[in-house]
Amino acid sequence: MAVLEATNPAFEQFVRDTVLNMPAARHLGFEFGRIAPGDVEIIQPYREELTQHDGFVQGGVLGSLADFAAGCAAGTLLPPGWVNMTIDYTVKILAPAKGEKLVARGRVVKAGPVMTVAAADVYSADGAEETLCATAFVTMRNIRAARS
Template identity: 75%
Template sequence: MDSPRAPNPDFERAVRDAVLSMPAARRLGFQVGRLAPGEAELVQPYRAELTQHDGFVQGGVLGALADFAGGCAAGTLLPAGWANMTIDYTVKIVAPARGERIVARGRVIKAGPTISVAAADVYSSTARGREVETLCATAFVTLRNIRVPDPRRGADR
């Protein structure tokens, strides 16, 4: 299979700006890691206020991170002036998440003109002389691709 090509040569900036403009992502403290056409990595540094009573990262945070990672991966394949919005996602938590950071790696399964489907794997990461990652969740994310209205032109038709 050929590697996907990004129709927007400035896809990295577009995806970073999109994520970091979202209040939810800023509030949770997501950091954008590696971006490549059809792939995205998001990082959630460990924060006690995002955990359950036992110190594990709460499942809703894992779901949000997976959702954003899938959306970012799909966003790397959108033309300039387009964005995506989640219409459905399913997360399966397979192990408790505790570590210095939680890393979600999204990848595009199918990029379409209207609907895109992505997957994301979420890992807890701890440095013990070397980085050790443990798979803690996996997700499928379905997204609706939309053209972003140009504020200079008023409402696009």
């Protein structure tokens, strides 16, 4: 597998600031674990308001975490002055999600100047034990950021 390199020397701070300034990300209340070129980990502490019956995390939340993790992984490879937006994603829920936290790990599959394809796996974690709950493919559109 090819080693991915960030073109933005401040990629880690860019991804963190961009995402954590989004109202949806603030609402979910997740935090970042690892941020590396083409590879991002998001940690979602268990919160009752994100669940459905029996305390399982709702499927839309799993999809959102997968989308954020994959999009962030893609964002680490953007040049300065560029952002990305999801244009398509597919999520397969593989197991119920219930644990002390969710861990979403995003990775770039194929980076391009216009579109980037990324993937993410979402795990339910209790202590050191992890269960794969969902997997996703996400297509991102890379665009020049609007000037403010």
